[in-house]
Amino acid sequence: MTLRRSALAGLAIAALLVAIGATATLHAADEAPATPPAHNHDEPVIESQSWSFNGPFGTFDRAQLQRGYRVYHDVCSTCHSMRLLSYRNLGETGGPEFPKDAVEALAAQAEMTDGPNDKGEMFKRPGRPSDRFRQPFPNPETARVANNGALPPDLSVMAKAREGGPDYIHALLTGYRDPPAGFKPAPGMHYNKAFPGHQIAMPPLLSDGVVTYTDGTKPTVDNYARDVAAYLMWTAEPKLEERHKLGLRVMVFLIAFAVIMYLAKRAVWARMHGHAAPTA
Amino acid sequence: MAHASSYQPTSSFGQWLDARLPVGRVMHDQFMTFPTPRNLNYWWTFGGILTFMLAVQIATGVVLAMHYVPTPEGAFDSVETIMRDVNWGWLLRYSHAVGGSMFFLAAYIHTFRGLYYGSYKAPREVLWILGVLILLLMIATAFMGYSLVWGQMSFWAVTVITNLFSSLDAVIPGLGTKLVQWIWGGFAVGAPTLNRLFSLHYLFPFLIAGVVVLHIWALHVPGNNNPTGIDVKGPRDTVPFHPYYTIKDGFALLMFVLLFAVLLFYAPNLLGHSDNYIPANPLQTPPHIVPEWYFLPFYAVLRAIPNKLMGVIALISSIAILFFVPWLDTSKVRSTRYRPIYKWFFWVFVVTAIVLGYLGSQPPEGWYLIFGRIFTAYYFLFFLVVMPVVGLLEKPAKLPGSITESVLGPDEPLPLSVPKARQREQVL
Numbered sequence: 001m002t003l004r005r006s007a008l009a010g011l012a013i014a015a016l017l018v019a020i021g022a023t024a025t026l027h028a029a030d031e032a033p034a035t036p037p038a039h040n041h042d043e044p045v046i047e048s049q050s051w052s053f054n055g056p057f058g059t060f061d062r063a064q065l066q067r068g069y070r071v072y073h074d075v076c077s078t079c080h081s082m083r084l085l086s087y088r089n090l091g092e093t094g095g096p097e098f099p100k101d102a103v104e105a106l107a108a109q110a111e112m113t114d115g116p117n118d119k120g121e122m123f124k125r126p127g128r129p130s131d132r133f134r135q136p137f138p139n140p141e142t143a144r145v146a147n148n149g150a151l152p153p154d155l156s157v158m159a160k161a162r163e164g165g166p167d168y169i170h171a172l173l174t175g176y177r178d179p180p181a182g183f184k185p186a187p188g189m190h191y192n193k194a195f196p197g198h199q200i201a202m203p204p205l206l207s208d209g210v211v212t213y214t215d216g217t218k219p220t221v222d223n224y225a226r227d228v229a230a231y232l233m234w235t236a237e238p239k240l241e242e243r244h245k246l247g248l249r250v251m252v253f254l255i256a257f258a259v260i261m262y263l264a265k266r267a268v269w270a271r272m273h274g275h276a277a278p279t280a
Numbered sequence: 281m282a283h284a285s286s287y288q289p290t291s292s293f294g295q296w297l298d299a300r301l302p303v304g305r306v307m308h309d310q311f312m313t314f315p316t317p318r319n320l321n322y323w324w325t326f327g328g329i330l331t332f333m334l335a336v337q338i339a340t341g342v343v344l345a346m347h348y349v350p351t352p353e354g355a356f357d358s359v360e361t362i363m364r365d366v367n368w369g370w371l372l373r374y375s376h377a378v379g380g381s382m383f384f385l386a387a388y389i390h391t392f393r394g395l396y397y398g399s400y401k402a403p404r405e406v407l408w409i410l411g412v413l414i415l416l417l418m419i420a421t422a423f424m425g426y427s428l429v430w431g432q433m434s435f436w437a438v439t440v441i442t443n444l445f446s447s448l449d450a451v452i453p454g455l456g457t458k459l460v461q462w463i464w465g466g467f468a469v470g471a472p473t474l475n476r477l478f479s480l481h482y483l484f485p486f487l488i489a490g491v492v493v494l495h496i497w498a499l500h501v502p503g504n505n506n507p508t509g510i511d512v513k514g515p516r517d518t519v520p521f522h523p524y525y526t527i528k529d530g531f532a533l534l535m536f537v538l539l540f541a542v543l544l545f546y547a548p549n550l551l552g553h554s555d556n557y558i559p560a561n562p563l564q565t566p567p568h569i570v571p572e573w574y575f576l577p578f579y580a581v582l583r584a585i586p587n588k589l590m591g592v593i594a595l596i597s598s599i600a601i602l603f604f605v606p607w608l609d610t611s612k613v614r615s616t617r618y619r620p621i622y623k624w625f626f627w628v629f630v631v632t633a634i635v636l637g638y639l640g641s642q643p644p645e646g647w648y649l650i651f652g653r654i655f656t657a658y659y660f661l662f663f664l665v666v667m668p669v670v671g672l673l674e675k676p677a678k679l680p681g682s683i684t685e686s687v688l689g690p691d692e693p694l695p696l697s698v699p700k701a702r703q704r705e706q707v708l
């Protein structure tokens with residue numbers, strides 16, 4: 001009786017945990033914070049996209065990250081900093097994995113201010129892989145002056161800092177429209193159907209062909225938005241692939257261990273079966 | 281439970297130590313041969329799980345603290361740097377963050393288990409009170425830990441919660457304001473606040489560990505309660521802790537760790553709020569300030585009350601009331617299994633706690649506020665009215681003769697009409 005009851009309870013708990021786990025995994029398909037359901041007409045609709053990094057086995061698409069970096073470098077980096085990233089990250093495993101010489105070349109394109117030297121003066125030099133990404137503005141005040149008073153936020157962890165994550169970034173960059181009749185954005189603001197409140201200080205920057213793709217991918221706004229969103233997911237979660245890989249091993253180990261434990265538990269408790277007193 | 285010691289050290293060192301500091305004997309008597317009711321179900325495995333989670337939080341926390349920078353300028357980036365540049369840093373940080381949630385999940389299950397089976401009743405009142413104390417310390421610890429990330433939600437949660445003390449201004453003008461400034465170490469939440477939160481977040485888990493020792497000590501005096509709630513009547517009713525419960529707890533722990541691992545590896549940010557990946561900005565209030573999920577029911581209670589001071593009192597009471605449960609419950613039987621009327625009120629209370637959690641995540645307006653008030657009212661009525669009154673009025677179902685009888689059935693053949701309670705119990 002005890003045996004059967006324990007077994008039933010054990011199975012019930014196991015089933016519960018697996019159910020919770022499965023739900024979590026389904027949610028995890030989005031990796032970043034879940035896309036919220038739209039409540040009413042005012043609230044922006046964020047469409048879920050399919051991403052190579054979704055799901056428990058997801059990995060980044062190297063070519064996509066390399067294109068995404070291009071878009072960031074050519075367009076976004078004129079306004080947005082990425083203070084948590086260094087050029088060396090571009091060559092690390094689990095990321096765009098640019099070859100070593102490409103990383104050095106990409107770093108060298110940036111002109112960095114260093115110093116002071118032994119005369120006490122600051123000087124310019126080409127960037128190195130160990131440098132942090134070059135910041136577009138020396139301070140937030142300059143950034144605001146250049147952007148109509150609005151501050152372009154740092155993009156390092158942007159994909160984790162908005163509900164919907166990369167889906168939201170894709171929707172934002174493809175969400176510029178003419179304002180509907182009767183909606184007049186404030187001066188210097190732009191209508192965007194994905195942005196909360198629909199008025200954003202960031203101008204529409206992407207148009208077909210602004211960034212050159214060399215790998216045959218069509219240079220369309222939708223592709224730019226998708227690629228840069230995937231790239232931002234990598235900058236926010238650079239260890240995502242390592243995490244998924246280790247996760248799989250841990251899962252296999254835990255499940256095997258749990259089966260053995262369960263059998264051992266049954267064997268031990270079988271001694272009690274029908275017995276009034278323990279035999280151990 | 282007092283029982284004769286069967287410890288016999290074999291090595292000469294063991295005998296030498298046993299005569300001087302009998303740790304081996306205590307371990308042997310309390311964790312190997314300790315007589316444990318033979319009928320404990322899986323709800324009894326969460327105590328072991330909680331001990332494991334405390335160890336996980338302390339182990340990951342101590343290593344995180346080696347890399348963490350407790351300053352407003354450095355905190356947010358240091359957490360991100362840990363995840364990027366420290367070896368296995370992402371694993372440490374996500375284990376600690378998801379671990380906090382898992383710790384609370386286990387603590388709430390453990391507490392509801394105690395409520396359901398009447399584990400707070402004599403002679404276990406002190407054991408229960410120590411448990412409530414641990415819960416309070418956990419709440420304080422997790423609140424302070426969450427602030428350390430110094431994201432938008434961290435900063436504004438600290439601002440909102442510390443500001444609650446200013447409601448004391450309604451009692452003695454100026455007292456609340458003074459107290460809040462003393463807590464902040466300045467005129468706003470800032471560098472001194474973060475530094476002390478870090479210091480206390482490091483300290484509190486060790487206080488918890490101390491109370492856990494007392495909690496287990498208080499458990500081992502009367503011994504475990506069990507699903508029938510009736511006392512152990514003899515050796516037939518118990519089994520030695522090892523191997524019976526080491527193996528059962530071990531299996532349950534593995535299942536729990538499996539769930540932990542699913543969240544950790546596949547959805548580490550699922551239970552967090554995306555705003556906490558925006559660095560703290562004292563000049564910009566987020567549109568909705570919400571705490572972590574495990575505080576939501578209490579947050580709903582706070583906001584259900586229109587008056588600030590009364591809201592704070594309700595918030596504190598919603599946890600403090602647990603201290604009095606041993607004396608609020610007037611029932612003569614422990615286990616809710618044998619309480620046909622109370623049973624319903626109990627499950628409504630469980631639903632209430634979950635609904636309050638949902639309401640805590642919503643803005644306090646319209647229907648959310650109305651339901652928030654209704655469920656808050658039931659939350660308190662359950663303790664203040666249902667527990668004392670139902671305990672007096674209700675006629676409990678017939679209890680089994682002993683724990684062993686509840687497992688194996690009575691020695692005599694069963695009478696034709698088996699009492700309902702027993703039928704049910706055999707299914708469970």
Ligand code: HEM
Nearest residue numbers: 337338341342344345348373377380422425426428429485
């Ligand atoms: C009762 C045990 C503990 C609980 C419930 C707890 C809870 C938490 C929580 C909820 C966070 C925020 C996590 C996040 O959102 O990122 C946190 C952060 C932190 N905790 Fe703990 N903690 C515990 C023990 C400890 C200990 C013993 C230490 C150090 C010795 C520690 C050090 C830290 C540090 C440095 C952070 C900031 C880094 C981070 O956010 O990951 N914790 N803690």
